[in-house]
Amino acid sequence: MLEVKGLNSGYGKVKVVDDISFDVKAGQWVSIVGNNGAGKTTLLKAILGLLPINGGTVTFDGKDVTKAAPNKRIAAGMAFVPQGQQSFGQMTVAENLQLVAEQYGSQARSRYDEAVEAFPVLKEFRDRRAGLLSGGQRQQLSIARALITRPKLIILDEPTEGIQPNIVADIQRSIRSMSEDRGIGVVLVEQKVQFAVERADFYYVLAAGRFIAAGEGGSDAVSEAKEAMRV
Known part of the structure; x- marks a missing residue:
């Protein structure tokens, strides 16, 4: 459904994300975790067409959308829930x-x-x-x-920011239901590793604009992702 290959993007001449590659299939939940300043939001904006892609490609639902305008990507089936309510x-x-x-x-x-x-x-x-x-x-x-x-794909930017723990659990269950029951692909970026990783299908750890670790999601993967973020 979504395939990102060798993506480079940033602001002007400043490169923020470098050589990013990952894919999301229908019904998959993929989480990208990282600390503040890792490049998470920049990556999402590039995928959505809100920032120029200076290298690499973005393919969605079998079509190259690397140069497509944001509204064209939304019309094709992407949905974006930005940071903040x-x-x-x-x-x-x-x-x-x-x-x-x-x-x-x-x-x-x-x-x-x-x-x-x-x-x-x-x-x-x-x-x-x-x-x-x-x-x-x-x-x-x-x-x-x-x-x-x-949507065919929903992209969520830090949906748990400033939210009480009991509601965080509700949101986690709902995201899992979106992927499992509705077949929606999910890309989630977060700092809260347990929320992002324990029920995801796959996760990536982003640091200084590059992936430094990756693996299958699940409870056992939480500590591995946290350790990678500490490096």
Whole structure:
């Protein structure tokens, strides 16, 4: 589904990520972990077309999208949930979801229902303004908005930032369900290694713009990933 080969990107003449290669198949969860300044967000922006790719290729769903505009990549089936909770605070939960769903005409209701099914708390608070939700609930709303597009691939940038532990567990379960039950490919970047690695299919450790370790995900891989990040 997603294949990244030898990717180089950065800001102007400053190279931030160098020779990055990985792939994500349908229904796979791939996590990229690293400390602050490792280049995680830069890598995601390059994949999404928000930063120029100075070397290498990005292939999505069998098509070369290396030079494609961000909107073309989204239209092809990518969805992006950026760092921080993205919603309209003065609108209710239902209105936030309907705003996205209404773009799909006769499918609006079914897409709305699918999003709420993924995060039942949103049904409970459907009439509450998004600005009054907890950070974790707003993050769930952000992911639900992305799910309405029925993406083939969802890209998440540090979804647990500032979120209470009990909600972190809910988000982890929902991400696993996206990949296993819906066949959505997942690319997750995170600093919290346990959250990112223990239920992922594969993980990569990014440091100074390069992958320095990789392996299959799972509980046993958490300590290995943490050790690699300490080097």
